[in-house]
Amino acid sequence: MDKLDNIHEILSAIEQSDRLLVTAHARPDGDAVGSMLAMAMVLEQLGKQVDMVSCDRVPPIYRALPCAPRIRQACKVEEHYDAVILLECDGIERSRLDGLEGRFLINIDHHVSGRPFGHVNWIDQKACAVAEMVYDLALAAGARVTPEMATCLYTAVLTDTGSFCYAGTDMHTFELAGDLVRHGANPMVIAQNTYFAHPxxxxxxxxxxxxxxxxxxxxxxxxxxxxxxxxxxxxxxxxxxxxxxxxxxxxxxxxxxxxxxxxxxxxxxxxxxxxxxxxxxxxxxxxxxxxxxxxxxxxxxxxxxxxxxxxxxxxxxxxxxxxxxxxxxx
The missing domain is CATH 3.10.310.30 (Diaminopimelate Epimerase; Chain A, domain 1)
Structure with a gap:
């Protein structure tokens, strides 16, 4: 199944869902936080009701990201959701959230250790960050990439590529970063918030x-x-x-x-x-x-x-x- 088929399958599952939960792996990093926020923004543009939950709190350097306070810290999910979107997880255990068993799961991951554990799975090891996949999903869904969304996605790409240092960083990575800047991400502000705001x-x-x-x-x-x-x-x-x-x-x-x-x-x-x-x-x-x-x-x-x-x-x-x-x- 190619990327377009994966995206179509995920969008089809989203279309059939009214209320969705977005989560990511425990100890969320910049890619997890930024992608969760951007994914929620996409879903809300599609008219969906969205909650974001993490078992661990958002690290301080990412709390200035748009809508970051909306990520709720919890150990267990008890509310009803039509679907749960897990980002960067190789299984529900990676989220460290109880209560995900038996739910309809959408799995989006870019790790080489990714596994197709969900009902719908999209694993792209070539993506520089899961944020790249969320961006592709947003474009395919016809969502408007707002400055707030671009800020979250740029932060995710910046941090998950090791400031564009890791293997796999290529021309496409910089094209993606350039697109996000054109959509309103401010590289200087994001870099300062990420690298010069440690406790x-x-x-x-x-x-x-x-x-x-x-x-x-x-x-x-x-x-x-x-x-x-x-x-x-x-x-x-x-x-x-x-x-x-x-x-x-x-x-x-x-x-x-x-x-x-x-x-x-x-x-x-x-x-x-x-x-x-x-x-x-x-x-x-x-x-x-x-x-x-x-x-x-x-x-x-x-x-x-x-x-x-x-x-x-x-x-x-x-x-x-x-x-x-x-x-x-x-």
Whole structure:
């Protein structure tokens, strides 16, 4: 089934629905938030009643986006909806929302780990962001791309391409960005709101992470403990993007950021400059993502999680990585 067929199938399902719920994966990033907002705007132009729900709150840097306060934080969905649109999820579990079982599901995803779990599925691994797919859907539906919609979509594209740095960024990506600017997105304002509006807690947490930075060959990794999170008064969203400081090191090809959760499980963010498909690494631990950016959660504790991810990378890269630094530090 090609893209036009996918879009037609989704629009047909939307046409038959009066009330829809839009959600995305837990710990929403810029693509999840921006695409949720833009999707809701499209649906409302089509005369639909729309709610947006996330199990986690919108990160502070995205709360200035148009209509962002309308995203309701909840753990369970109890209201009636004719259809639920899930963005960037490989299953309903990825949303961490209870109450989605047995509902009519529309699945829109661009991850290489995407799965056709919905009643209607559109998975396009070539899309630079799910926002690109929402934009195509909006055009096909005849919706007007307002400045507010363009702002949400541009933010999504900017963040999910790593500021147009990740593999897959091509001429089409910049054409999409250009279209969104023509529709009213302001690149300077969006960049300032995204990159120059972090809370102090994130900077303090970054300091803690960098103090734990380790490197062996072309692999770098760093971590924060639950105590670090408490000491810096950091929220979960403050961890977003910290791994990029490790991958930014000259000569480093693979970077890992480990975050200890309150229950001592360990959340991993993994990045690659292209030498390794880190989506495969994450999938081996039950996670997923993109070739260059992925994530997963390990049972912990932190020293064991470090040993596990380094052992996996050692096998993949043919290196011998020693994972004893966390054990000595915690």
């Amino acid at each position: 102090e807690s994130k900077m303090l947490l970054l300091g803690a992470a960098l103090s734990n930075l380790r490197r062996e060959g072309n692999v770098a990794w760093m971590w924060v403990t639950h105590e670090d999170m408490q000491r810096t008064h950091a929220a979960e969203e403050d961890c977003e993007g910290l791994v990029n400081y490790a991958i930014a090191i000259s000569g480093v090809e693979i970077a890992v950021f480990l975050r200890e959760l309150p229950d001592r499980k360990v959340r991993l963010s993994i990045r690659s400059k292209g030498v390794l498909n880190v989506a495969n690494v994450a999938e081996s631990f039950g996670g997923g993502g993109h070739h260059h950016a992925s994530g997963c959660t390990l049972p912990g504790p932190l020293p064991v999680a470090e040993e596990q991810i380094l052992a996996c990378l050692s096998t993949q890269l043919g290196l011998r990585l020693q994972g004893q630094h966390v054990a000595r530090a915690v």
